[in-house]
Amino acid sequence: MPIDKTFRDTWRKIGQHEGHPVWQFEDDESSRIHGSIVGVDFSLCYGCAKCITACPTNVFVIVTDERNRSVVDPLNESECILCLVCEIVCPVEAISIEREGGSEDTLKSLLQSSE
Template sequence: AIDPQFHENRDQVDEHEGHSVWGPVDEPEELGIHGTHVAVDFDICLADGACLEDCPVDVFEWVDTPGHPESEKKADPTHEAQCIDCMLCVDVCPVDAIDVDAG
């Protein structure tokens, strides 16, 4: 599961589509965590797609990740600023790849 303390345990190493990327990153096998308020651990995501289907405000978009061992696309929190903290995505992800900081 994604580490809910990732902002303390990891370093921000990059930006992507306006959100932070938390390392370590070593493409294409290791992609880190994308997003901060809505954070997706790309190294855990296996492209189930439930988060994209269920998010009521369409926070996520697919991004292609060829060569990653878990899946060749990931749910990117492109519109994390729109999140309404409903926690549906956290509940439906089968591998607990998503953390939403509703605090």
């Protein structure tokens, strides 16, 4: 299951980490999303680093999470230029970039037209 793209409206903020918010779904302590402009679902990410290689502005950094797993943290999310490349390359759809309504449809139609 991909990252819940509604998390900014439906999950609750439980704290801050290195300048970005940390989110949890209801009382599920195993659920964690880091970031706001660039959200990364820590329970989905497995640290493959494809997003690190793809990101033109070095938003992501590999860290070790509370369960001792390697994941990427969007430590430099303020540098994001909203290119959406990380969302496309992530094999498990662990990333959600914040955007205005309508952009999601635009992305889908761009992807379909390139197939």
